[in-house]
């Protein structure tokens with residue numbers, strides 16, 4: 001009974017996944033800025049398809065970046081506001 005129960009769970013290579021997440025979070029800025037290479041983009045996109053936390057990080061970053069740059073085009077955002085948004089991004093990572 002017990003062995004059957006454990007067999008139901010696929011072995012997850014935790015260390016590998018953690019390494020991938022680190023790599024992906026390093027790429028996040030490049031991806032947002034559109035500066036990632038084709039290889040990096042492929043790796044990144046494949047990873048966020050399987051990894052919810054990295055996917056959410058990417059969505060959050062994209063959204064915040066869009067908000068900040070969108071505002072900057074129309075009005076001058078006080079520097080303090082940009083700083084507080086950036087600080088908030090850091091907190092959530």
Ligand SMILES: [Zn+2]
Nearest residue numbers: 020021051054
């Ligand atoms: Zn991940």
